[in-house]
Amino acid sequence: MPRPHCxxxxxxxxxxxxxxxxRLDSRTRVLILQHPSEVRHALNTARLAALGLCNAELRVGERFDDLPALLAQPGYRACLLFPGEAAQPLAQLAAENGDSALLLVVPDGTWRKARKLLHLNPQLAALPRVTLPEGLHSRYRLRKAPMPGALSTIEAVVHALDIVEAPARFDALLRPFEALIEGQIAAMGEETFRRNHQRD
Incomplete structure (x- = not known):
């Protein structure tokens, strides 16, 4: 019998x-577009991010037929948090944006799945792209070889909001994420964690 879930x-x-x-307020609106393969993921940090932000929405799918309406939010300028040749630093776009609020669109999935979302939704691919600063490191300590800049969705959202809405901070959004990691480490045992995941 399956265990009951919240x-x-x-x-x-x-x-x-x-x-x-x-439940954090933000001037920036966050729209997370989640590939269906991520829904059952053990972490699913996109869901945690959407639950923790008052001005956020999570949509699940591959093709979003209502994307024009989602992007046409009065008073918001939409941008896509995703690397690309023409991508500019998020801090630069935020500075240029003046008094207008940003609609930050965040694809959630592996790089391959995220690119598929862009391919299937041309209006998404056409958005101006923004990137986070280089050299950020994930707090997800269970990756065998974490790449610099390979952040979970919730970490990327927190870094983005910290930039756009400084001096406000959004670290509180990471509390359930940290608890998830600690729970996974506890389940595998401290010795197993140290042997397989801890770096010198």
Missing amino acids: PRCSRPLERCLCALIP
């Missing part, structure tokens, strides 16, 4: 994260 955070009830999920 209908909000989707975690098993005995490991519900809802008490750790904040």
